[in-house]
Amino acid sequence: MKVHDTNQITYLHKYTIQIPIPALADCKISTPSSVPSNGVSSPTSPSQGYSLAGLDTQSRISLTFDTIDHTHLEFIVKKASNRASQRSQRTMVVEFDQLHEKSIQLMNDRLLNIEYRSGLETSDLDPMLWVQRIVDYLWFELRLDLVWLRWAKYLKQSFQTFQSSVDKAWLRKAMMYNTLDSDYQRHYVQDLDWRFSDLNEGYDICPTYPSTLVFPGNLSDEDIRGAAAQRSIGRLPALVWLHANTKAPLCRASQPLAGLSGTSLELDKKMCVSIKNSCPSGLPLRIADARPKLNANANAVQGKGFENIAFMGGPSVASLIFLDIENIHVMRNSLYKAKDGLEANGEASSVSGTMAAATFDSNVNNLHASKWSNHIASVLRGAMGIADSLMIGHPVLVHCSDGW
Amino acid sequence: MDGNSFHVFLFYYLINSFIFLLRDRTAQLSSLAQLMLDPYYRTIEGFLVLIQREWCSFGHKFEDRLGRSGHSKEKSPVFIQMLDATWQLLHQYPTSFEFTGHFLTILMECLYSGFFFTFRANCELDRMKLQRNVLSLNEITGDELEYGNLNFYIHALLRCNNIATLVMNANYRPPLPHEKQIQYLRPRCGNVDIDVWREGLFGWNFNIIELSSQAEIPPVNVLESHAVTNDMFGRYDNSFSFCYYYFIYYFISLFVDI
Numbered sequence: 001m002k003v004h005d006t007n008q009i010t011y012l013h014k015y016t017i018q019i020p021i022p023a024l025a026d027c028k029i030s031t032p033s034s035v036p037s038n039g040v041s042s043p044t045s046p047s048q049g050y051s052l053a054g055l056d057t058q059s060r061i062s063l064t065f066d067t068i069d070h071t072h073l074e075f076i077v078k079k080a081s082n083r084a085s086q087r088s089q090r091t092m093v094v095e096f097d098q099l100h101e102k103s104i105q106l107m108n109d110r111l112l113n114i115e116y117r118s119g120l121e122t123s124d125l126d127p128m129l130w131v132q133r134i135v136d137y138l139w140f141e142l143r144l145d146l147v148w149l150r151w152a153k154y155l156k157q158s159f160q161t162f163q164s165s166v167d168k169a170w171l172r173k174a175m176m177y178n179t180l181d182s183d184y185q186r187h188y189v190q191d192l193d194w195r196f197s198d199l200n201e202g203y204d205i206c207p208t209y210p211s212t213l214v215f216p217g218n219l220s221d222e223d224i225r226g227a228a229a230q231r232s233i234g235r236l237p238a239l240v241w242l243h244a245n246t247k248a249p250l251c252r253a254s255q256p257l258a259g260l261s262g263t264s265l266e267l268d269k270k271m272c273v274s275i276k277n278s279c280p281s282g283l284p285l286r287i288a289d290a291r292p293k294l295n296a297n298a299n300a301v302q303g304k305g306f307e308n309i310a311f312m313g314g315p316s317v318a319s320l321i322f323l324d325i326e327n328i329h330v331m332r333n334s335l336y337k338a339k340d341g342l343e344a345n346g347e348a349s350s351v352s353g354t355m356a357a358a359t360f361d362s363n364v365n366n367l368h369a370s371k372w373s374n375h376i377a378s379v380l381r382g383a384m385g386i387a388d389s390l391m392i393g394h395p396v397l398v399h400c401s402d403g404w
Numbered sequence: 405m406d407g408n409s410f411h412v413f414l415f416y417y418l419i420n421s422f423i424f425l426l427r428d429r430t431a432q433l434s435s436l437a438q439l440m441l442d443p444y445y446r447t448i449e450g451f452l453v454l455i456q457r458e459w460c461s462f463g464h465k466f467e468d469r470l471g472r473s474g475h476s477k478e479k480s481p482v483f484i485q486m487l488d489a490t491w492q493l494l495h496q497y498p499t500s501f502e503f504t505g506h507f508l509t510i511l512m513e514c515l516y517s518g519f520f521f522t523f524r525a526n527c528e529l530d531r532m533k534l535q536r537n538v539l540s541l542n543e544i545t546g547d548e549l550e551y552g553n554l555n556f557y558i559h560a561l562l563r564c565n566n567i568a569t570l571v572m573n574a575n576y577r578p579p580l581p582h583e584k585q586i587q588y589l590r591p592r593c594g595n596v597d598i599d600v601w602r603e604g605l606f607g608w609n610f611n612i613i614e615l616s617s618q619a620e621i622p623p624v625n626v627l628e629s630h631a632v633t634n635d636m637f638g639r640y641d642n643s644f645s646f647c648y649y650y651f652i653y654y655f656i657s658l659f660v661d662i
Contacts, residue, residue, distance in 0.1 A: 183453050183457065186444070203528075203529045207527065207529050208462075208463035208526070208527040208528075208529070209461075209462065209463060209527075209528075210457075210461035210462065210528050211528070235463075240434055240438075240457065240458065240462075241434070241437075241438050241442070243441065243586065244442075244585035244586050245585065245586055250434055250437065250438070252430045252431075252434050252462065253430075254430075288433065290429030290430065290433060291429075323429075323433070325429050328428055328469075328480035328482060329477070329480070331480050331481055331482065331485060332479055332480045332481065335481050335484075367600060367605070373595060373598035373600070374595050374598075375485065376485060376488055376489050376492060376598050377593045377594060377595045377597070377598050379429075379432055379433070379436065379485060379486075379489055380436065380489050380492060380493075380591060380593035380598075381593050382429075382433050383432070383433050383436035383437045383439075383440060383489075384437075384440065384590060384591065384593060386433055386434070386437040387437045387440045387441050387588065387590075390437065390441060391441070391586075391588060396437075398429075398430050398433050398434050399430055400428070400429040400430050
């Protein structure tokens, strides 16, 4: 085990987290136990090995970490106060298996951002808890990496045992995960009135969209850029699927920035009309809005909302349907309600480790009372409406609020 | 601030806080519509492609919806609902899917594991950044296998005979030549027609429990018992996943001595 002196610690300011300490009447002292008796360093539990003795209101606790060599990572918990004589520090060392130098470097890069995720912004004022939480979090992260590494090594060994050198077709198939372009080509999109576009290659038109998108062929790049500006978060209509027989396209988008009138969206209208014209059936575009109409109106007050059909060109060009599906908070509360029912029933089940049949019946009743199945049914009904429209030959544009 | 503008402010505030947040339906609806129409997406390969395009590429907020980003208001079982609806389709049309319900449950376990980049990050751009920052196992192990890739993991599972017999549907009827492109499943979807997805919502060993419900002391499988004691969100948040539980369990005990 290597122990740093104060000069070395100040040199390592790059990784230091400063924690203010409130007034404390008395602070429990945990004895350090990280020094092994035989002098050989061993994996150490991080929640032991530091103490918080003699803290006053002006002092701060700093947590420092650095690599000692390629196989060790060291945490230093340091108490800094105004008086230099009261400075004290505790160190702990985590030992790794033999890792690459590069992996340690990568791990250090990750640790730079760790203070934002470690619960420092909570209102919990106990410094002991704070330090413990940070150290536990670091330990958890490192442990995950170790587990993952071990798992990968184990998998690799097991693959080498059963994979034959003759048949590696499955491996090639498994590695070929980016098959989206070929999936579009499966529907012969390139032979129809659609074009592949890499306008979003730098993710500047819409940061939450993929880099390759499919648009109607008659639109120029400027049109597409303008149409993206007229949708919420830039999520403009893009093709996802094409009906093989009727050639009716299925597109998705977010809500338009329509406002209450919705008559200023020229490029968005051009986009929708060209989607409609790309379908050989000539049927009007069906815009499926997943929200209830009440919520869509509330969004329209905020300058977003839904498409103006009269501005699009009347019912011969487009029609608007509201699918009346509840929002994500209703879904979450529905699942929580079912979970509460389970907890109320389940003491006996947690003792025996399994669930009795009567308990299961009441669990199912609770699930029905939480209307989970009703929500599933409404989602299925909405999807079936879209599928019906595509079977008839209507082009369909699906959107809700943000279209995630 | 006069009274009128205060009312406008209050109105906007209320709308912002209660009504405005409503999302995530687009991916559900479009992917389910494609599942109903296109038989390719009912194969294992096609289902993975569908998830890759509709959910990962087009930016479903996995990190927020699974509750990993710390905002409890953003947490919501949207992807679970899609898996549940897929299971309803599978339940009503048992011969038209290449996979069984176990496959959906495995996907659900993978979803909450955090091991797969497919279910991390909020959009494709974030996922690329994350993959750049996180330890790359290819660089460490020096081979071409990609361990954080869900597609790779599923294919590796299918190589094991025991798991393949669980996951592949024995009753699968591949589409005939004239319905290779379009084969429309039109499910019954009244509220009564929706069955409970027991495996996904109540845990893996439910079939075991059903068989042994008459016995006085039901058999306890130690390795699976965590799936019943912690239900719903809690079970997935707090415990490691079932499908690689066997892989990891031994190695955790080697390294962790807290």
